[in-house]
Amino acid sequence: MSIFLGFLFLFPLFLILFKKLLPSKRKLPPGPRGLPIIGNLHHLGRSLHSVFHKLSLEHGPVMLLHFGVVPVVVFSSKETAKEVLKTHDLETCTRPKLVANGLFSRNFKDIGFTQYGEDWQEMKKLVGLELFSPKKQKSFRYIREEEGDLLVKKISKSAQTQTLIDLRKASFSFTAGTIFRLAFGQNFHECDFIDMGRLEELVLEAETNVCILALTDFLPTGLGWLADRISGRHSRMNKAFSKLTNLFQHVIDEQLKIGQLQDHSNLVSAMLDMINRPSKFSSFNITSNHLIAMMSGVVLAGVNAGTITMVWIVTELIRHPRVMKKLQAEIRATLGSNKERITEEDLQKVEYLNLVIKETFRLHPPSPLLLPRETMSDIEIEGYHIPKNALIRINTYTIGQFNPERFSNTSINYKGQDYELLPFGAGRRSCPGMNLGITILELGLLNILYFFDWSLPNGMTIEDIDMEEN
Numbered sequence: 001m002s003i004f005l006g007f008l009f010l011f012p013l014f015l016i017l018f019k020k021l022l023p024s025k026r027k028l029p030p031g032p033r034g035l036p037i038i039g040n041l042h043h044l045g046r047s048l049h050s051v052f053h054k055l056s057l058e059h060g061p062v063m064l065l066h067f068g069v070v071p072v073v074v075f076s077s078k079e080t081a082k083e084v085l086k087t088h089d090l091e092t093c094t095r096p097k098l099v100a101n102g103l104f105s106r107n108f109k110d111i112g113f114t115q116y117g118e119d120w121q122e123m124k125k126l127v128g129l130e131l132f133s134p135k136k137q138k139s140f141r142y143i144r145e146e147e148g149d150l151l152v153k154k155i156s157k158s159a160q161t162q163t164l165i166d167l168r169k170a171s172f173s174f175t176a177g178t179i180f181r182l183a184f185g186q187n188f189h190e191c192d193f194i195d196m197g198r199l200e201e202l203v204l205e206a207e208t209n210v211c212i213l214a215l216t217d218f219l220p221t222g223l224g225w226l227a228d229r230i231s232g233r234h235s236r237m238n239k240a241f242s243k244l245t246n247l248f249q250h251v252i253d254e255q256l257k258i259g260q261l262q263d264h265s266n267l268v269s270a271m272l273d274m275i276n277r278p279s280k281f282s283s284f285n286i287t288s289n290h291l292i293a294m295m296s297g298v299v300l301a302g303v304n305a306g307t308i309t310m311v312w313i314v315t316e317l318i319r320h321p322r323v324m325k326k327l328q329a330e331i332r333a334t335l336g337s338n339k340e341r342i343t344e345e346d347l348q349k350v351e352y353l354n355l356v357i358k359e360t361f362r363l364h365p366p367s368p369l370l371l372p373r374e375t376m377s378d379i380e381i382e383g384y385h386i387p388k389n390a391l392i393r394i395n396t397y398t399i400g401q402f403n404p405e406r407f408s409n410t411s412i413n414y415k416g417q418d419y420e421l422l423p424f425g426a427g428r429r430s431c432p433g434m435n436l437g438i439t440i441l442e443l444g445l446l447n448i449l450y451f452f453d454w455s456l457p458n459g460m461t462i463e464d465i466d467m468e469e470n
């Protein structure tokens with residue numbers, strides 16, 4: 001009897017032990033075999049999204065890799081993207097704490113790199129009010145239109161003297177000029193501490209450094225730290241960030257000189273006005289670190305995506321003369337033949353431009369992997385177990401023919417409800433700058449396509465165009 005009672009008592013304990021010793025029945029996603037310590041780091045190349053794309057053709061739309069010791073799950077179909085960004089949005093909407101992101105966001109005090117929680121929500125509310133609200137958008141309209149006029153003036157000068165235009169520089173000057181004026185209150189076209197060329201170098205240097213994979217994040221403690229210092233990665237990142245902070249300090253000094261911070265005429269002056277004052281944003285106190293982090297976020301998230309998209313659109317139009325001809329004819333017919341300037345009244349009128357923008361986003365999304373996410377709890381997608389604290393990447397990269405007509409007679413849009421077209425992401429962490437980004441893009445395109453005809457430099461053919469994604 002006592003043996004029987006003892007067995008009854010110990011049986012549940014045996015069961016627990018047995019379960020722990022057996023390999024987990026939960027099915028992990030398939031993926032390429034990794035090496036000890038480095039995992040799959042040796043599989044990666046310069047362009048992460050095309051490496052993931054090639055690997056997914058072999059391993060499927062849910063794929064597990066290891067960057068060193070960190071599990072990384074890559075989702076590569078519209079169905080699985082929907083599972084992550086819609087069904088499991090809440091469990092996957094935090095960001096991993098990567099060293100470069102922590103550096104550029106002053107220890108996660110921005111919006112884009114900050115972990116999900118109250119601080120992120122408060123910062124998002126603040127920017128929603130001071131930068132993206134319909135009221136602000138209306139009051140900044142004259143800035144965007146003036147920048148459009150300036151773009152036309154610059155291109156006209158080159159056209160008159162028959163000199164080549166560097167479209168990347170012209171697009172950067174327009175996009176960055178607009179965003180920095182409305183977010184920082186700073187006109188970089190007329191500025192005595194930096195010129196547009198240098199500003200472009202700084203933005204590119206910051207972007208490159210924030211996107212680089214730091215081994216500190218992935219290799220076992222100490223090893224990655226040492227490797228980043230020996231390779232110079234750590235020092236390059238710090239240099240890039242300190243150059244940006246220097247620039248920000250100049251901008252802040254200018255705003256303090258102008259004064260009238262209480263008018264909240266731009267994001268920087270509004271935040272300067274709020275620093276160290278009890279805020280209307282609950283117990284959340286804005287500090288100078290939040291301000292620097294936010295400025296860094298505007299530089300990293302706001303400028304290059306629009307610039308790159310404008311360059312891709314004109315590149316695809318030059319490669320496809322039929323589309324260029326049709327688009328310019330539609331723009332000129334819709335807006336009339338003797339306009340002196342493009343205004344925001346002209347936006348959203350040319351349906352074919354909308355199709356061209358969608359098709360360019362489909363083939364050349366500026367952030368094909370969106371921003372990294374991290375699981376906050378175990379989840380299951382397509383029967384695969386995705387563990388807590390796994391790094392999540394959504395790969396939106398596609399290869400195909402440029403054909404804007406594929407979007408005619410469909411309701412597919414880029415606003416985050418159609419998972420085959422996600423240039424701005426979807427769910428809680430989708431891009432809050434989407435409306436502003438699209439307005440600037442469309443305004444820039446209407447200006448350059450209404451007033452000018454475009455062609456390649458003498459001696460260059462369509463085949464010479466470098467279509468490599470960087």
Ligand code: HEM
Pocket residue numbers: 111112113179183297298301302303305306309366367370371372422423424425426428429430431432433434436437438441
């Ligand atoms: C064509 C223009 C733009 C494109 C294609 C674009 C694209 C994106 C993408 C793909 C993300 C990541 C979404 C995700 O992880 O799910 C993002 C996030 C973000 N974008 Fe944009 N963006 C553009 C313009 C802007 C502008 C003009 C601003 C601000 C001035 C901005 C501010 C942000 C911020 C703050 C985030 C982080 C959101 C968060 O993590 O909560 N973006 N954007």
